[in-house]
Amino acid sequence: MTATMHPPGNRETPDLSIHRAGHTATVEMCRPPHNFFDLQLISRLADAFETLQADPDCRAIVLAAQGRSFCAGADFSAPAPPAGERRDPAELYRQAVRLFTVTKPVIAAVHGPAVGGGLGLALVADFRITCSEARFSANFTRLGFHPGFALSCTLPRLIGPQKAALLLYTGRRLNGAEAVRIGLADELVGQDEVRSRAQALADEIAVSAPIAVESTRATLRAGLVESVRAAVEREAGEQRQHFQTSDFREGVVAMAQRRDPVFGRR
Numbered sequence: 001m002t003a004t005m006h007p008p009g010n011r012e013t014p015d016l017s018i019h020r021a022g023h024t025a026t027v028e029m030c031r032p033p034h035n036f037f038d039l040q041l042i043s044r045l046a047d048a049f050e051t052l053q054a055d056p057d058c059r060a061i062v063l064a065a066q067g068r069s070f071c072a073g074a075d076f077s078a079p080a081p082p083a084g085e086r087r088d089p090a091e092l093y094r095q096a097v098r099l100f101t102v103t104k105p106v107i108a109a110v111h112g113p114a115v116g117g118g119l120g121l122a123l124v125a126d127f128r129i130t131c132s133e134a135r136f137s138a139n140f141t142r143l144g145f146h147p148g149f150a151l152s153c154t155l156p157r158l159i160g161p162q163k164a165a166l167l168l169y170t171g172r173r174l175n176g177a178e179a180v181r182i183g184l185a186d187e188l189v190g191q192d193e194v195r196s197r198a199q200a201l202a203d204e205i206a207v208s209a210p211i212a213v214e215s216t217r218a219t220l221r222a223g224l225v226e227s228v229r230a231a232v233e234r235e236a237g238e239q240r241q242h243f244q245t246s247d248f249r250e251g252v253v254a255m256a257q258r259r260d261p262v263f264g265r266r
Contacts, residue, residue, distance in 0.1 A: 014030055015029065015030050015031045015040075015041055015044070016028070016029060016030060016041065016044045016045065016048060017030055018048050018051070018052070020052075020055070020057070020058060021199075022203065022206065023057060023058060023059040023060065023203070023206035023207075023210075024058075024059070024060050024061075024062060024199060024202040024203050024206050025052045025055070025058045025060075025061050025062070026061075026062040026063075026064055026195075026199065027045065027048045027049070027052070027061060027062070027063050027064070028064045028065060028066060029041065029045070029063075029064070029065040029066065029071065030065075030066050031066075031067070032065075032066045032067025032068065033067040033068040033069060034067060034068065034069040034071075034072040034075075034113075035065045035066070035067055035069055035070065035071045035072065035118070036071075036072055036073065036074060036075035037071060037073065037074060037092075037117060037118070037121070038074070038075075038092070039091060039092045039095065042092055042095045042096055042099075043095045045099060045121075046095050046096070046098035046099055049061065049098070049099055049102045049106075050098065050102065052102070052104065053102045053103065053104060058104065059104060059105075059205070059206040059210045059213070060104060060105045060106075060107065060202035060203070060205045060206045061102070061104055061105070061106045061107070061202070062106075062107050062108075062109055062195075062198045062199055062202050063106055063107070063108045063109065063121075063122075063124070063125055064108075064109040064111075064195055064198065065109075065111070065112075067112070068112050068113070069112040069113040069114075069115070069118070070108070070109075070110045070111060070112050070113060070114045070118060070121075070122060070134070071113075071114055071115070071117070071118030071121050071122070072113055072115045072116070072118050073115050073116030073117040073118045073119075073139075074116065074117055076143065076252045076255065077252075077255075077256055087239070087240070087243045088236070088240060089148055089235070089236045089239050089240075090232075090233075090236040090240075093148065093149065093150070093232035093233075093235065093236050094232070096120070096121075096124075096149055096150065096232065097150075097225065097228055097229050097232060099121075099124045100124060100150075100224060100225050100228050101225055103214045103217065103218065104214060105126045105127075105202070105205050105213060105214075105217060106124060106125040106126055106127075107125055107126065107127045107128075107129060107198045107201050107202050107205075108121075108122045108124070108125035108127070108128045108129070108198070109129055109194045109195045109197075109198035109199075110122055110128050110129065110130040110131075110134050110136075110176075110185065110194065111130070111131060111133070111134065111191055111194040111195065112133060112134055112135070113134065113135040113136075113137070114134065114135070114136050114137075115135065115136075115137045115139055116137070116138065116139050116140060116143075116148075116149075117148060117149040119136055119137065119138050119149075119151065119155075120138075120148065120149025120150055120151045120154065121149065122136075123150075123151065123154040123155065123158060124154075126217070127186045127187075127198075127201060128179075128184070128185040128186055129185070129186065129187045129189060129194050129197045129198040129201065130176040130179060130180065130185040130187070130188060130189075130194060131176050131188060131189055131190060131191040131193075131194050132175055132176045132177055132188065132191070133175075133176065133191050134175065134176040134179070134185075135173050135174070135175060135176075136173070136174045136175075136176075136178075136179045136184055136185070137167075137171060137172065137173040137174070138151050138155065138167050138168050138171060139171040139173075140168070140171065141168065141169060141170070141171050142170075142171035142251060142255075142261065143171075143248065143251035143252060143255060143261075144242060144245060144247035144248035144249070144250060144251030144252075144261065144263060145238075145239050145242035145243060145245075145247075145248050145251070146235055146238035146239050146242055147168050147235065148232070148235045148236070148239055149232070149235075150228040150231045150232050150235070151168065152168070152231050152234070152235060153224075153227045153228050153230075153231035154224075154228065154231075155167065155168065157224070157227075158183065158184065159182050159183050159184055163182055176188050187201075245266060246264065246266045247261075247263045247264060247265070247266060250262060250263060250264075251263070
């Protein structure tokens with residue numbers, strides 16, 4: 001059976017779709033080419049995950065995307081807030097925490113760049129299927145501000161504190177093969193196979209006893225939601241301060257001009 005569903009209240013929204021085949025559901029971001037996120041998209045993703053959480057026939061979720069990128073994070077080329085207003089990631093991160101509370105396994109199909117908060121979104125998943133063309137980067141410090149989307153919690157938990165610190169301090173970009181080598185991703189396949197392999201893994205999980213799978217997952221991820229909630233609270237506070245600095249302004253301009261930033265300490 002294949003069914004098409006939509007998050008509640010968003011039936012005509014073009015930037016997100018859900019369909020289920022058997023016991024596996026696919027949630028697809030539809031903002032090509034880069035799938036930049038904002039509060040609206042993260043809220044709708046959380047709504048979709050919770051809809052599937054309540055669906056007894058859904059046993060596993062594939063998170064995928066259209067376009068060139070899996071998710072290139074936030075769009076800092078968009079106009080800055082009006083004078084006197086501040087960028088405030090707190091509500092977006094509160095919505096992101098909802099993604100971590102779902103008890104069903106999630107597999108991310110990372111067919112292209114997963115950058116900044118897009119990497120954080122990929123780390124919501126239990127497994128990441130990827131390809132050589134993908135790029136993984138926590139590029140926050142290269143933009144002049146503190147890492148977010150719970151990466152200060154999820155990245156060291158996944159690949160260890162030393163490797164995580166290296167990626168977070170430098171903003172280094174890894175291709176799919178490098179990501180698999182350090183444990184950031186789980187399988188490397190051809191780019192046109194990423195979605196189908198993620199679906200196959202989800203289907204493989206879905207034939208196991210669902211209560212046992214969710215219980216095992218809860219044991220393996222014990223304390224994760226609480227750690228994520230604490231991490232994003234601190235991250236949001238740090239980011240609010242950094243958004244006011246000239247280093248942040250320089251980082252955004254340098255990115256737009258495709259040059260290396262020149263940071264001070266201001």
